[in-house]
Amino acid sequence: MTVIKQINVEDLENIARGAAFLGTGGGGDPLIGMLLAKQAITEFGPVKVMQVDDLDDDAKIFSSAMFGAPSIMLEKGAGGDDIALAVTVLEEKLRCKADAILPMEMGGINSMIPIVAAARLGLPILDADGMGRAFPELHMVTFTIGGIPATPLSMTNEHLETFVVETNSSQKAEQFARVIATENGASACISAYPMNGKQVKEYAVKGTLSLAMGIGCAIESGRRESSPVENLLSYLRTTPYYNQCKVLFDGKVIDIKREVTNGWSIGHCHLEAINGDQPQFEIMFQNEYLVARQNNIVRAIVPDLICTIDRETAEPIPAERLKYGQRIKVIGTSAAPIMRTQAALNIFGPKAFGIEDEFVPIENIK
């Protein structure tokens, strides 16, 4: 596994592609984020990548993310100033300066936003995040396992209007942030879960920026050898978290239902094998893919990752881009061990999404 030391403009495409894979169908399209990151690095220089284990225990760590409905983020975007401002507002609130920027989620657009923050603020970015994938709600991060409060949380919009929320409950932080973001057009920049180095070392999912980059590179280099899917799977097997991986299904989309409800994209997708000789396959999602079933039997379930990719190019395809007739492969992979503990499952296991099935690790499913 290659560890990246610095993010240059030419790295962004592969990080974004890997993060689209880790977005597990959600997380928001990284395109706009990538353009912002490209501009920020061009203007302010490459971003230094720092390993979590190199942090001082008392280092001040500030996160950076977009918050809202992924489909809106794609259209509304952010300016860049607003991304950095979310960090600055929280620094002011806490009366201390950030030592490094921590991605909250390495899936989708939120792989790019912290790069923008780091570049603009001249800070290193940490090679880590709070889940090693994407999740739809603010409190669905490993930091919650450690009882680390989501707030004070800062939020900013493209007019550089700012908001600060403080509450003892991470669920309520999600709820308040949601209504304020909705009033801001369903998309805003945030900084939340301010932490010290010790907390980040204990609870972050480490190495995920390098992993996103590795996934993106594996797909890209696989294309040159006309074996992107195989190359992707080979790479995943070398990683510390995603090594239990398999092609869950290979087929075409025969039904897709999406509803935007309470700011989430909720729905399901039905797939049929290309030659029609297998039972239908179904994926349910709330922004991200939550559970994949075949013949009513669970094939993979949250927090393990379910990802849809183009069956030829291995390009990750988010749920909002799925369409009738599309030929895709569904990949299932294991989540990081910290994501599979009982404490973690209480926060973002199947029940947190109203799914009655118990979590079963993908390697234990035939």
Next chain:
Amino acid sequence: MTVIKQINVEDLENIARGAAFLGTGGGGDPLIGMLLAKQAITEFGPVKVMQVDDLDDDAKIFSSAMFGAPSIMLEKGAGGDDIALAVTVLEEKLRCKADAILPMEMGGINSMIPIVAAARLGLPILDADGMGRAFPELHMVTFTIGGIPATPLSMTNEHLETFVVETNSSQKAEQFARVIATENGASACISAYPMNGKQVKEYAVKGTLSLAMGIGCAIESGRRESSPVENLLSYLRTTPYYNQCKVLFDGKVIDIKREVTNGWSIGHCHLEAINGDQPQFEIMFQNEYLVARQNNIVRAIVPDLICTIDRETAEPIPAERLKYGQRIKVIGTSAAPIMRTQAALNIFGPKAFGIEDEFVPIENIK
């Protein structure tokens, strides 16, 4: 006109009664606020009242108010800690200590909330406010005439959760505060329009705490002489702002329509003369009474004050307490001169409420 120097527990009832009159049908029932103020003064001692003209130009002035739907405030209330906390959060944000507490509106419950804040924080309260009455929206204050921004604005709830909003637009501050308050159950404590002494001297409506007290006392002492309505009118004629006053109608409620829409209580009330020998009288309201008409002719219009009182006891009756068959007198009075300028009318004149009639001072209406 008597100027009060200090607020003791025994003063609260008359201030609250006067503020209910100045609430012009809205402003929220002062009862819960009065109980909180009583408790705060009992625990922390009487509140010193300060005149605006005694302020240093660079004094730091923080306002205090409840924000939300008046009918909810009556049921949900506030704890007291949350009222003081709104000021403290804004002090922290601005990194300075308050020298005095300024009421935002002297109508209804918001006459009492700043007394609670002042008592708990050991600060003087200013004998002034931002309108000398009540209004439904955050930016409808004389401070807006001076271009003084509504934010940074702090908001707190009974769980001591806190919010800080910053925007350049007072209308947007209203809009953001409204959704956050709504998520807090449609009632929250705020501190907004932080100002220096010079700004308060220039734009506040002065002496309104003493005026509320004077109105309450006039009604109370009038009752001992069995002439509360006459006594109230006599007192109003001695005041600097409310001196143009008259009984607009004397009759009974024959129709009352109220709808809670977007957190406001919107509706109208129809009145008939006791002996039935006059054309019907109609009052329209959005929390507060906005316009009174008879025979489709305007008798009084916002920002002048329209108030409903019991025709025997002169007890002010808010719009939410009006009921069929109730016998009331409708009093119209002039607003403070600063409230009647063109700049003021742009903010809270008839058009701001979607009323097509032009503002005509009550003294110019036959």
